[in-house]
Amino acid sequence: MLSITEENYLKAIFKIAERDQSPVNTNAVAASMQTTAASVTDMIKRLSEKELLDYEKYKGVLLTEKGRKLATNLIRRHRLWEVFLTEKLGFSWDEVHEIAEELEHINSDQLIDRMDTFLGYPRFDPHGDPIPDADGYWTRRPQVLLGTLLPGQLGVVTGVDDHTSAFLQYLNQLGLGLGENIEVINRVLYDNSMIIKLKDGKSIAVSDKVVQHLFVKISA
Amino acid sequence: MLSITEENYLKAIFKIAERDQSPVNTNAVAASMQTTAASVTDMIKRLSEKELLDYEKYKGVLLTEKGRKLATNLIRRHRLWEVFLTEKLGFSWDEVHEIAEELEHINSDQLIDRMDTFLGYPRFDPHGDPIPDADGYWTRRPQVLLGTLLPGQLGVVTGVDDHTSAFLQYLNQLGLGLGENIEVINRVLYDNSMIIKLKDGKSIAVSDKVVQHLFVKISA
DNA sequence: TTTTATTTTTAGATTAGTCTAAATTTTGTT
DNA sequence: AACAAAATTTAGACTAATCTAAAAATAAAA
Ligand SMILES: [Mn+2]
Ligand SMILES: [Mn+2]
Ligand SMILES: [Mn+2]
Ligand SMILES: [Mn+2]
16 A cells, blocks of 8 residues: 555656656656655655665666556546546546546545446546556557648647646637647748647637647648 | 544544534544544644644543534535445445545545536435535434334335445345335334335345334335 | 766654553542 | 542654755766
């Protein structure tokens, strides 16, 4: 049985290993957990003791298979809860993360299985992130950052690279939700912004920031 | 912001105050929380410091209005989650308590409001216990223990006085779920058991234990 | 290859929550 | 009223998780 704190560390380490490289270094974990390097070293020892991490002093950590399974299971729970909150309770995608951050620690496999069934076995969460299966695996969806599209190309919004509610709310305002069809009109070289056309026919300008953080699947 | 431990103490104290009398004494809390009297004294001081309890050394504790609101809100959350687990996820009434015990600590009023709406504003949980409103109030339902009924009287099962899964599973086996219509055939004086008739016409014998822990509403 | 900067670990303290054992207060009984 | 029993509180110690400051190891730069 893990404490909520231990679970959070494990999840953070998994995500850093995915984003950066393995082994994961102490400072990266400290930054992600908003704590000190000293605390991280402490916790790393505890998690290694429980055989969730492979740890060698000064060399960083790798997740063991046991650690990986626990971490992906947390992500599975988190994302399923996010689907529940949006699909069933009517929350908006910018409101669910914090609540799911708590709900993911509810420890019941039966609960998650039944929730998965109740939701109809969703493959992606409200932010377009994949939901791991019970073994902790998922298949990557072909998607690229909006910024890589050329004028004339068509695409569908499939995800975000920035999960802050500020960004998500801004996308709401722009009408750029998941599944939205877009067409690139042109790229403004001056500030790297873009003019895109939405399905309602309206053209909008999206800043460099948006272009760098919105995933789309190229459809033509 | 309260810790999960603090919330659990508060809930325990509320329930003891309801069951026994106020003020609540230290040993009762220790028994309920399965901890020592010393730990309870410690926690009582902390909760008094936060003005959730009125505490006088050696005299036991009373909940303040603030404490009562928090305690009943926990009970509200617990029971709404139990409804969700049974109604939406298909859990049986003997499986939900432990999970709700964790879920009740998820701290989001918005979540509970939306859940309440999603469930259609239920007034009772799967065990027949009333769900407090947002201010922590509910109206008592007219119900009596099965044991008080006389031969010939009709009733509807409305609740249980024993929430152990052993008891609930035994009731499943007997076909005595919530809402079940029954008729008292006769009382066996020898062992205080009872013969009752169910709506399917079958008569069954129920032991003294059942008779003392099953609530029914008299319907005729 | 020294020297410097960065990263990581250790040492020592702190807080929440817990425990056992001992002291104190209250309650019940002669 | 005096004594015994029960309930409660205090004292002191322990673990998990955290922090700051200092020491040690590694990496980068001169
Ligand atoms: Mn999230
Ligand atoms: Mn998400
Ligand atoms: Mn319950
Ligand atoms: Mn219940």
